[in-house]
Amino acid sequence: xxxxxxxxxxxxxxxxxxxxxxxDSAREVFGESGAEACIEEIAARxxxxxxxVYRRFASKDALMDELLRVAIEDLSAAAELALARPDGHxxxxxxxxxxxxxxxxxxxxxxxxxxxxxPADARRLRAAIEELTARAAAAGTIGPGAGLGDVMTLIAxxxxxxxxxxxxxxxxxxxxxxxH
Amino acid sequence: xxxxxxxxxxxxxxxxxxxxxxxDSAREVFGESGAEACIEEIAARxxxxxxxVYRRFASKDALMDELLRVAIEDLSAAAELALARPDGHxxxxxxxxxxxxxxxxxxxxxxxxxxxxxPADARRLRAAIEELTARAAAAGTIGPGAGLGDVMTLIAxxxxxxxxxxxxxxxxxxxxxxxH
DNA sequence: CCGCAAACGGAGCGGTCATTCCGGTTGTGC
DNA sequence: GCACAACCGGAATGACCGCTCCGTTTGCGG
Numbered sequence: 001x002x003x004x005x006x007x008x009x010x011x012x013x014x015x016x017x018x019x020x021x022x023x024d025s026a027r028e029v030f031g032e033s034g035a036e037a038c039i040e041e042i043a044a045r046x047x048x049x050x051x052x053v054y055r056r057f058a059s060k061d062a063l064m065d066e067l068l069r070v071a072i073e074d075l076s077a078a079a080e081l082a083l084a085r086p087d088g089h090x091x092x093x094x095x096x097x098x099x100x101x102x103x104x105x106x107x108x109x110x111x112x113x114x115x116x117x118x119p120a121d122a123r124r125l126r127a128a129i130e131e132l133t134a135r136a137a138a139a140g141t142i143g144p145g146a147g148l149g150d151v152m153t154l155i156a157x158x159x160x161x162x163x164x165x166x167x168x169x170x171x172x173x174x175x176x177x178x179x180h
Numbered sequence: 181x182x183x184x185x186x187x188x189x190x191x192x193x194x195x196x197x198x199x200x201x202x203x204d205s206a207r208e209v210f211g212e213s214g215a216e217a218c219i220e221e222i223a224a225r226x227x228x229x230x231x232x233v234y235r236r237f238a239s240k241d242a243l244m245d246e247l248l249r250v251a252i253e254d255l256s257a258a259a260e261l262a263l264a265r266p267d268g269h270x271x272x273x274x275x276x277x278x279x280x281x282x283x284x285x286x287x288x289x290x291x292x293x294x295x296x297x298x299p300a301d302a303r304r305l306r307a308a309i310e311e312l313t314a315r316a317a318a319a320g321t322i323g324p325g326a327g328l329g330d331v332m333t334l335i336a337x338x339x340x341x342x343x344x345x346x347x348x349x350x351x352x353x354x355x356x357x358x359x360h
Numbered sequence: 361c362c363g364c365a366a367a368c369g370g371a372g373c374g375g376t377c378a379t380t381c382c383g384g385t386t387g388t389g390c
Numbered sequence: 391g392c393a394c395a396a397c398c399g400g401a402a403t404g405a406c407c408g409c410t411c412c413g414t415t416t417g418c419g420g
Binding site: 015 | 409416
């Protein structure tokens with residue numbers, strides 16, 4: 001027997017390819033037009049019919065959720081990497097990762113922080129930020145009184161700089177970090 | 181003859197009252213539900229029918245524009261006031277005014293910077309910010325290299341902290357200014 | 361090459377909402 | 391108090407969009 005995930009029957013090859021195309025297209029279209037973009041546009045750009053989108057994703061929301069899940073996963077990975085950094089500058093790396101993520105998902109970046117995510121991922125990310133904040137405070141990179149709340153505020157502020165796919169807004173955020 | 185605005189015939193008393201109610205209701209409903217709130221809700225909360233809304237405002241967009249126009253007008257007034265301040269701290273006043281405006285218009289605050297406004301107002305506001313920034317730089321409140329772009333970035337970041345009518349987001353912004 | 365489960369596309373259904381229209385109502389000037 | 395223009399409410403219209411359904415096509419194991 002093939003060593004697939006045990007639960008579900010494997011998808012046909014064309015189905016796998018289409019699912020990937022749909023996700024790519026959704027990232028693109030949601031990125032350009034925001035979460036209210038219509039499914040037909042996503043399907044068209046993926047080169048499939050709307051029915052195909054709905055056979056793979058239960059609803060428009062579920063499709064969005066999948067994009068967000070992956071994005072949070074990526075941020076978690078970035079957090080792990082930042083934690084591995086020996087000096088006290090891991091927090092900066094993570095902040096940059098957040099900025100890049102907001103830029104990559106311009107148009108629906110606000111959902112990255114607002115939606116309810118997998119609690120495990122959320123907790124892991126939160127713990128990493130706390131640890132990195134403590135280290136940065138110890139290293140003197142940030143004020144000694146700064147806590148999780150302050151860093152989250154900073155992250156939310158960064159997100160505010162990015163809510164359109166225009167060239168300007170996707171490039172100013174590194175400068176914002178420099179202001180500090 | 182009554183000393184009204186010369187061009188248009190005066191509105192009937194009930195029409196004036198209703199127009200005010202509609203604007204108040206729109207501020208409320210857009211504030212709670214964002215720009216995609218539906219006209220019927222606005223009309224209902226104002227105690228009028230949708231027809232009445234449309235007799236006074238050409239479209240939903242026009243209604244929104246009117247709210248934004250007034251908001252920008254208020255910010256311009258705040259800028260004038262800030263300019264009148266003799267020390268170099270006028271910029272702080274204006275930043276606080278922006279924060280308050282974003283809080284007052286939570287739910288559609290992003291439109292305050294994004295929409296095209298009356299060029300005269302926009303220019304006046306921009307000039308005021310430039311002048312205040314220069315004064316703040318001279319007074320040493322902010323770095324000497326900071327320019328209009330940096331301040332606009334700061335303002336956009338503040339806006340990012342506010343995009344819901346929830347109690348938390350409408351109260352953290354003053355803290356953000358303190359971080360600097 | 362066959363047979364069929366899995367996949368596909370896109371027309372159509374149902375619901376939401378902006379905007380229009382018009383028969384009934386109400387300030388206002390005389 | 392009258393007459394009428396200005397107003398008003400809300401049903402109706404039309405556009406849009408998420409989602410479902412079903413007849414047709416296609417990958418793939420034998």
